[in-house]
Amino acid sequence: xxxTIIFSDQGSLTVTFLASIxxxxxxxxxxxxxxxxxxxxxxxxVKALLAAVVAWILSLIIKDLLDATRPFSVNGGPPLTLTLPxxxxxxxxxxxxxxxxxxxxxxxxxxxxxxxxVGAVIIGIGRVASNVHFPIDVIGGAIxxxxxxxxxxxxxxxxxxx
Amino acid sequence: xxxxxxxINRRFFIIALxxxxxxxxxxxxxxxxxxxxxxSGCQPIGFSGEIDINDRVAIFEGKEIGLPRMAYEIKxxxxxxxSSQKRWIEVDLSDQKLLAxxxxxxxxxxxxxxxxPWWPTPEGEYRIWIKLRATKMEGGSGKYYYYLPNVPYVMFxxxxxxxxxxxxxxxxxxxxDDFGTQRSHGCVNLPTSVAEKLYHWVGPVLxxxxxxxxxxxxxxxxKVIIHQ
Numbered sequence: 001x002x003x004t005i006i007f008s009d010q011g012s013l014t015v016t017f018l019a020s021i022x023x024x025x026x027x028x029x030x031x032x033x034x035x036x037x038x039x040x041x042x043x044x045x046v047k048a049l050l051a052a053v054v055a056w057i058l059s060l061i062i063k064d065l066l067d068a069t070r071p072f073s074v075n076g077g078p079p080l081t082l083t084l085p086x087x088x089x090x091x092x093x094x095x096x097x098x099x100x101x102x103x104x105x106x107x108x109x110x111x112x113x114x115x116x117x118v119g120a121v122i123i124g125i126g127r128v129a130s131n132v133h134f135p136i137d138v139i140g141g142a143i144x145x146x147x148x149x150x151x152x153x154x155x156x157x158x159x160x161x162x
Numbered sequence: 163x164x165x166x167x168x169x170i171n172r173r174f175f176i177i178a179l180x181x182x183x184x185x186x187x188x189x190x191x192x193x194x195x196x197x198x199x200x201x202s203g204c205q206p207i208g209f210s211g212e213i214d215i216n217d218r219v220a221i222f223e224g225k226e227i228g229l230p231r232m233a234y235e236i237k238x239x240x241x242x243x244x245s246s247q248k249r250w251i252e253v254d255l256s257d258q259k260l261l262a263x264x265x266x267x268x269x270x271x272x273x274x275x276x277x278x279p280w281w282p283t284p285e286g287e288y289r290i291w292i293k294l295r296a297t298k299m300e301g302g303s304g305k306y307y308y309y310l311p312n313v314p315y316v317m318f319x320x321x322x323x324x325x326x327x328x329x330x331x332x333x334x335x336x337x338x339d340d341f342g343t344q345r346s347h348g349c350v351n352l353p354t355s356v357a358e359k360l361y362h363w364v365g366p367v368l369x370x371x372x373x374x375x376x377x378x379x380x381x382x383x384x385k386v387i388i389h390q
Contacts, residue, residue, distance in 0.1 A: 001279075003279070062187065066187060066190060066191050066194065067194065068190050068191075068193075068194045069194055072280050073280070073281070075302055075303045075304065075306060076301055076302020076303060076306035076307065076308065076347070077302070077303075077304070077305070077306040078278070078280060079280050084279055084280055090187070090190045091187075136186060136189070136190060137190075139186065140183060140186045140187065140190070143179050143182050143183045143186070144179075144183055146175070146179060147175075147176070147179035147180055147183065150172060150175055150176055150179070151176060154172060154176065
């Protein structure tokens with residue numbers, strides 16, 4: 001169900017875009033790179049996606065364990081995301097996903113990784129601006145995402161490709 | 163050399179990141195209890211039930227609103243006798259309607275404003291546990307701050323899942339008149355004139371001259387059923 005408040009005068013389509021749409025563009029960007037033959041490796045896309053999905057699942061489990069309250073439940077302001085989040089607040093699974101993706105891309109390709117890092121930071125800001133996350137949720141998500149990407153890059157793939 | 167440095171950095175992050183994450187998680191975990199403690203349906207402050215005649219300016223959605231006379235007017239309470247056990251209140255969330263029933267007879271029907279999708283009015287079967295002539299409600303922060311003195315004719319309900327301190331109830335509303343659409347922080351907003359009628363109709367029965375009454379076994383609260 002679409003959150004209709006985003007179309008009212010209380011909403012901001014920019015904030016909604018950053019909080020809810022940008023992550024899909026980042027994902028789409030990787031898909032495009034998959035098809036376009038350039039200096040990007042297909043293994044980069046696979047690794048980044050895998051890291052992001054694993055980190056995302058982990059974030060959902062931690063959300064369930066901690067059951068933290070969303071800012072819109074506390075401060076009286078409406079949430080401005082495309083859909084109303086029903087899960088708990090910490091960590092931000094958007095930030096977790098985006099930072100796992102960005103970290104893994106960065107480990108493989110510094111230039112593209114820098115772009116994805118900026119994207120991940122903007123998503124984090126969007127999640128806070130849209131009143132669905134506290135900054136600490138985004139910081140937690142960023143740490144979790146980066147950690148999962150680092151571990152998956154170091155341990156798993158090294159063993160497989162050795 | 164560079165590769166070695168990179169490896170050490172990596173090792174550092176692989177150890178440091180989870181430690182940082184666990185510390186932050188614990189912080190969030192212990193903070194959550196206090197945050198949840200603050201959350202309540204419409205955040206009532208004080209249960210004296212008394213009208214504060216000097217507090218007549220509300221703040222809602224960034225605007226100052228002067229209280230209408232109805233909200234703070236002190237009236238003689240009509241003597242309606244004992245509230246019947248057959249009385250019950252139905253709140254239809256989908257239709258944004260409240261119906262007050264005495265057995266199968268309809269006492270009144272009115273459009274209401276229940277909680278917005280992100281502050282939903284909880285469904286379930288409740289009993290009114292306290293009835294107050296007036297209460298102050300204050301909450302939110304920044305531009306969403308609200309200050310509502312002398313909210314008139316307040317009837318808080320509770321059940322085993324939603325305890326009374328959460329502050330869900332039925333009450334009169336002077337800061338908007340969008341009845342029929344979702345508008346509240348979880349409470350059921352009623353037009354003030356309807357809230358007044360209902361206030362005198364439901365149990366627990368209020369003694370003359372009192373501002374507040376709590377339900378008891380001898381003076382039970384009326385049943386409230388909230389459904390989609």
